Amino acid sequence: MQSRKELKVIILDSGIEIEEVENVKIIRIKSDNYSLLILKDYWPVVGEINGSISIEGERNIRYDNINGFYSLSRNLFYLIIKDKGE
Numbered sequence: 241m242q243s244r245k246e247l248k249v250i251i252l253d254s255g256i257e258i259e260e261v262e263n264v265k266i267i268r269i270k271s272d273n274y275s276l277l278i279l280k281d282y283w284p285v286v287g288e289i290n291g292s293i294s295i296e297g298e299r300n301i302r303y304d305n306i307n308g309f310y311s312l313s314r315n316l317f318y319l320i321i322k323d324k325g326e
């Protein structure tokens with residue numbers, strides 16, 4: 241299987257919503273115990289997030305106070321939001 245040329249994000253919300261974001265430049269994750277900056281061609285990673293995430297590209301999206309999980313492989317980033325803090 242070949243890698244995508246651009247970074248793409250798929251957001252799955254607990255409310256059964258699916259959102260796709262194309263041509264992402266940077267993903268910034270700030271969780272309780274770590275901070276992570278993900279760019280195109282970053283190595284595969286899986287993790288849990290308890291904090292905030294910022295997705296920057298053609299559209300900018302930011303979620304604060306979320307709990308969830310993420311996975312990145314071959315420039316395809318999945319964000320599964322378990323809970324959104326208010």
